[in-house]
Amino acid sequence: MKEKVVLAYSGGLDTTTLIPWLKETFDYEVICCCIDCGQGEELDGLDERAKLAGASKLYIEDITDDFCDNYIMPCVQANAVYENAYLLGTSMARPAISKRLVEVARKEGATAICHGATGKGNDQIRFELSIMALAPDLKIIAPWRMTDLWTLQSRDDEIAYCKAHGIDLPFDASHSYSRDRNLWHISHEGLELEDPSCEPNYADLLVLGNTPENAPDEDEYVTMTFEEGVPKTINGEAMKVSDIIRKLNELGGKHGIGIVDIVENRVVGMKSRGVYETPGGTILMEAHKQLEELVIDRATMEVKKDLGNKLAQVVYEGKWFTPLCEALRAFVKSTQKYVTGEVKFRLYKGNIIKAGTTSPYSLYNESLASFTTGDMYDHHDASGFITLFGLPLKVRAMKNLEVNNK
Template identity: 50%
Template sequence: MSDVKKVVLAYSGGLDTSVILKWLQETYNCEVVTFTADLGQGEELEPARKKAEMLGIKPQNIYIDDLREEFVRDYVFPMFRANAVYEGIYLLGTSIARPLIAKRQIEIARETGADAVCHGATGKGNDQVRFELGYYALEPHIKVIAPWREWDLNSRTKLIDFAEKHQIPIAKDKRGEAPFSVDANLLHISAEGKVLEDPWETAPEYVYSRSVAPEQAPDEPTVVTIDFEKGDPVAVNGQHLSPAALLTRLNELAGDNGIGRIDIVENRFVGMKSRGVYETPGGTILLEAHRAIESITIDRGAAHLKDELMPRYAELIYNGFWWSPEREMLQALIDKSQETVNGTVRLKLYKGNVIVEGRRSHNSLYSEEHVTFEEDTVYDQRDAEGFIKLNALRLRLLKQAHG
């Protein structure tokens, strides 16, 4: 352990990472650099700076970076171009934040001459895989420290005892058993563990923090328009916004209308099943709107190929392979498909529902002339007869051969 001279720690300022900070100093006898990312989690981050200073970290070794715009522009939006959904329901809110945190940690390690990086993910979850795959993809020879796989502080009681022994401040709500574990960013907030561990038990209402209950949402619907350029949303109700500001606005509209709640049991990459309660308000609107604008701007063959590849793409992100060549190859294909995904979608938000009401685009492939039920001059209905007979030929031969 003495070979580590300087380590960059992903630091939230909470109990776990504060204990990790002190543990690194004691166990590795190394210099610690703290990195706290503002991904739109909605928390004040300056306390993390003060706590790091109190624990002996030099001011020049404390990094607090506002990554909200980069997060939405370079990670969330590319993922939504693919309509990525894991196991049919999860919009990958936690998964998509990890590659950015890993990237910035490696950048800070290079800037400060650190020879190691450290995260606070446990040995049971997906995040340890996501962080470390990112580290190694970007810096193959970096030393990775994962305290939860090394130390014997394997309970909250032991963490609190360690904190008290080393005079690490503990938030009052951390002294008892935390009701559940929370992870948040601008795209979503997740809750897992404790009161949520029994998948039969209804999640208590206090678990939710970004949306009203659908039953409590307004009785009048909210109508909203979203403008798209090359597959990315650029304006809400005609107002052009930056990526982070746009997602923030969609979160507000969705949360007010009880939109974006899911209660799922998912398959973790490490093999176990996990129950989680997630809120992805703005992302839920965005997915419906993006599919709506694609429906009139993407050719059938291209659209169906995208849908076939999407589960593989989503799984790569879930499992931590954002920096893999296969994800980048798929991204190039997806981005090519978005060149004509331009236009406006109108939606109605009502008591937990997102209802598409209209879509239009100057790149539209929808031809009213062809689909009209009235008389037309562009389509000969008799052409369908040969088309059907050719497609039926193998079925007729099969039936004739086998009775």
């Protein structure tokens, strides 16, 4: 009986080419597994394509809700943003995908998992660290790093290889942007984006929405509610998290929200330039922050900010299934107990503008914050506080005077 390999299958030219290549190179039975994280119509026609290419079976596994509830939301609650710009759309999806690949491999009795990530990118690290953590006994096959066996260097090579194996597929050799899409975002790399001096060609590039200048001239008010850091309603309508993100994607795309052009530092040591569209995610993170600033105390917020940045780095580097990531998520979860309330904001030409926040756990006290004297605050108390708060500075300055006057 042939050994089985589970192939992380997207249906694109690269992973379709891998089906006959795995059979020819290793004599594997190839089980394709396409993980649906909310990429929509990209999954149409995959079953026929995989079978045509020689796969014995195709799994299409919908993990959208798991992705939203157990990967996206911990990062939203942490305000985990890599290098102050990237909202981790691909980074969060890879461990979720890897977990389901391992589950299918166990079900099928496979001995290996294959992915089509290149040797220059971050995804190879994210897939492989996750698989190692969950199934250290499974072999991992990364064809793009197997230069002695994988000799296909271009789309033309891959198309010719498929045709030589009797596989006629609806692909051509014309190059386009390299994209990754799920419910949270879509990323774009390649073409003019490979030159940081070039402005993105947004007319051809954008998929999820408008540029701000093409957005409506009228603003739009949106109200959201949260319970313990989890979004519950939009404009009074209760929805699960995945549907909230879908609705926010629609609103954000319409108003030109969440378009980011960045040069980021990859884990493998090089810089890469990409454009990310995260319309709904940008709104959700801002709405959550708008509520948090009302209910979380200063000391906790300071630590949370640092640990949120650390979580972003850990997730970006593919270390989701590690003790550190688990501990960081546990801290963040503990901070969400009182993140309950309502936020209102308006969307206008790429901007998210606050329009009011309320919470039963609000730490904002109008009597304290008012410029007029309130019952809870005596201005004279500030004198002693400032004396003690500035005491180290005063002692240091006195010592310097003493030394300089000798």
